[in-house]
Amino acid sequence: MTEPRRDVFQAIADPTRRGILMLLATQAMTPNALAEQFETSRQAVSKHINILQECGLVKAEQSGREIHYSLEVTKMKEVDAFLEPFRKLWANRFDQLDDLLSNL
Template identity: 40%
Template sequence: MRRDVFQAIADPVRRDIIELISKETLTVNDVAAKFNISRPAISKHIKILHECNIIQIQKEGRKRYCKIQPQHLVPAFLWIEQYKKLWEDRIDSFENYLTELQSKNNKNG
């Protein structure tokens, strides 16, 4: 199965793993200890992140370390960034509408 960055970030557990590993390199066991789900489930999430090139797995002896590969998150960032202006404009428009309603209510009240 072909995997990409969007599949990697689609799951909230994987987003949490990305956040953890972005702060420090952790072993798979260290990552698993931070969650209230099974070790096999965490291993599956880590495998998907690895297949998407979001994390690199480095073996040192019996330990497997997870290291973030932030450059592979860029496509998702760029895709989201293109909609930033659209959403900012819509939020500003909604804010103006609410201000207008509030102003009318204050005049009538």
């Protein structure tokens, strides 16, 4: 039986995968270059990359003998769209807190 397809939020729930996304936000990287950034095995990082690919957050591009992974920005917009109502709520609450503190 195959493992069910994960969604974006399952992918970003793991701190290592969030770290990989942060690294890929600045530049495309090979699996070895990514693995060097973490205190874990190359195989463990590869599993994280596979999950990120499965969720559409990372894309692979073959360049000769190397594979470079990069962030799939359009998929990250899904996360941003989900968080937008919360940002408005937080901003409103912080404004209320500022008003309360000003009145004290």
